[in-house]
Amino acid sequence: MNKFLKKLMNINSKKQIPSNSTPSKAQEIEMKNISFETIKDEIKKIFGHTADLKADDILVGKSEAIIFYLDTVINTDFLKDMLGQTLESPVEQDIRITSVDELQAFGKKSFGVSGYKLIHTISEMTETILEGRIAVIIKGVPAALTISFINSEGRTVSEPTTQTVVRGPKDAFVEDISTNINLIRKRIKNHNLQFEKFKVGNETRTSVYIGSIKGIVNEKILEEVRKRIKDINISAVFESANIEELIQDKSATVFPLALNTERPDSVSSALLDGKIAIITDGTPFILLVPAVLTDFFISSEDNYQNYFMSSFIRMIRYLSFMIGLLMPSAYVGVLTFHPELLPTTLLLSVIAQREGVPFPAVIEVFIMEITFEILREAGVRMPRAVGQTVSIVGALVIGQAAAEAGIISNIMVIIVAITAIANFVFPNYSFANASRLIRFVLIIVASILGLYGVLLVLIFMVAHLSSLRSFGVPYLAPVAPFIVEDQKDIFIRTPIWFQNKRPAYLSPTTLDKQKPQGSPSPPKQSKGGSGD
Incomplete structure (x- = not known):
């Protein structure tokens, strides 16, 4: 079988047309x-x-x-x-x-x-x-x-649809690449901001731009990005996700190795930190590389609120990640193998609710999780006027009816609801998808090995994350390896005037971001009082 697959791949590779192939x-x-x-x-x-x-x-x-x-x-x-x-x-x-x-x-x-x-x-x-x-x-x-004389008609600049904020800019990228570059240049009026153009796709010849700031970006990383885009050999490119899949480090992983965003302020901030923007014509989503795990917990709104509130919300995001990842598997593991971990009163309450439920805990969890995933996809794909109504009403009606019919317990409805809500806390949708997939793996392992299996999967997950690289940058940086100076904007957000350095894990050409400065002090009151 393996020989047949290798032979088939060799035949297909001979038929491929190089991406930079010359015309007839x-x-x-x-x-x-x-x-x-x-x-x-x-x-x-x-x-x-x-x-x-x-x-x-x-x-x-x-x-x-x-x-x-x-x-x-x-x-x-x-x-x-x-x-x-x-x-x-x-x-x-x-x-x-x-x-x-x-x-x-x-x-x-x-x-x-x-x-x-x-x-x-x-x-x-x-x-x-x-x-x-x-x-x-x-x-x-x-x-x-x-x-x-190109026809510039297209969607006008409007509010973001996937990365909304309460306070902050309300404009978002569109499908026109010239408009997107203009939105970035409006924020960074710097002659060192440079864009390189490439044509990708043997048939579509899609325009792809690389954006970076000369004097800040690491030239070695920029050259690696440039090389990978030049080496792309594909017939068509319609979205930045095609570029992301073709240039990311060759690793079998569910975690995204490039950050995508539709917010111009997020791209501008990342460029000033030393990252590289990959802009694809025909899509409002821009790629930012290199990307590390902590990037997916940071929202652009964090810089527009008080740093105490931003730090609190950021900790909520990390907590939500653990809840969305572990709560269903913990429920299965505890009820199946470790009921002694629950307080007696709570254990009796859970057992009473599950009395008459015909399925074991793992089947109960899978029924609810898959049902919710179906409702989520139905809400996304259905017409906008009825999609949200169907998803909300469907969840309420189906959950209540299933609990009353004795198919599932009330505690199961609560757990799935909390898990789903926690999964929507992430600012980035692609990272939330990774959490959804790992959650099902944890549920299966918890039904076989209990909490020991959950702990084992978490150990393997951390080891896997430690092995990942995004254009040579460790995926867990600046936590592993631990960089003290970069902790000012990771788990908490320190005041902006205290963040004097760019992320050291990016190895920027210029590490200093701004001159050291303290918080403005209140004016000194004159000795004679306000009347003098």
Whole structure:
């Protein structure tokens, strides 16, 4: 069987197309080597019979020309107005373009602010047309002029849907990559903030940007991120999750090794700490790397509240993680193997409630947990107008009816409800999913080995977390290895004026975040009192 799988994988690997594969020879032909009519035929041949490819014959002054564009991608109204005034205006009727230099001078004069550029091969022209640009080909000139007229229509900036806050900015990323970069630059007005562009996906050619701050980011980590993105070999990329799965350290784990967020303030703060942002076109979720375990317990709102309150809420998150992870398995383990751990009064109350329940504790827990998971998914997938109502009413009705019918006990309803609520406390949804999966493993082990099995799984989980790396950074940093200076914003949040250093586990180029400063002291009162 193993030999068959290896042979199958070898066959598939031979059929793979490299991500940086060169286009066909026809696409690589330079325009200076073919005639005007051949260029038109090549472009039409490459795009086939697609209905949205337009090829219009025009006059640029006295020169014959043709423009290629996809009318479903560009802003056709803007195109007609601008080209009508520029390419075919009476002022320009006397010009004749016969060389590349004249074409460049014309582009600079007419489209200097529109991001024009010259291209010299068929492959470049194909790519620019797909990007939402128009290509102007003038007869007798061995180059083409391309101008951007992309249709910028899309979802407007609105409030976050998965990472809401009570106090703080209310804007969130959208599907347009230019808008997302603008939201970051609005917060970080620093010339050292740099973005590198990549094309990922053999078929989709999705734009992916790497954002970092020069002079802060660790150059070795940045180079590793750059290398992994260049090495991606996949046919299509539609969401940042595809990038995350392809660049994370090769480890079989349920824990996310990259932090995703739709909040511009979270990305800006992470960039200033020395992290790297990976921005994918077509998705509002930005990846932040390297990511460590404690990042998933920190919310951007922590910096907008009093540090005492932020520290208290953060401790609640850690407590909620343990409750959501352990409560159902602890219930199964105690009732099945260790009832002596419960106080007598509580034990008698639980036994009385379970009297008449036909299932053992583990089956009871699985019935409720799976039912709740079904209700959760139904609430997400159903139309928004009825989804929340169905999930809430369904949980109440089904839970009460099952308890009254004697299928489950009332204590079981309480435990599952507390577990579910605790699981929603996490600021990051992907980390909550990891907790959900591990909870089922703990329940199964608790039904076989009791609390000893639960403890054994926790030991293996901690050992597994210790072995994980995110772009070379230990996943449990700065707890293991323990870094004293980084503890100022891990389990509790110290005052902002006390956080003078960037996270040392990221090994930033510049460790100092701000000059040491103390809390402002109250003004000294004059000796003569307020009347003097």
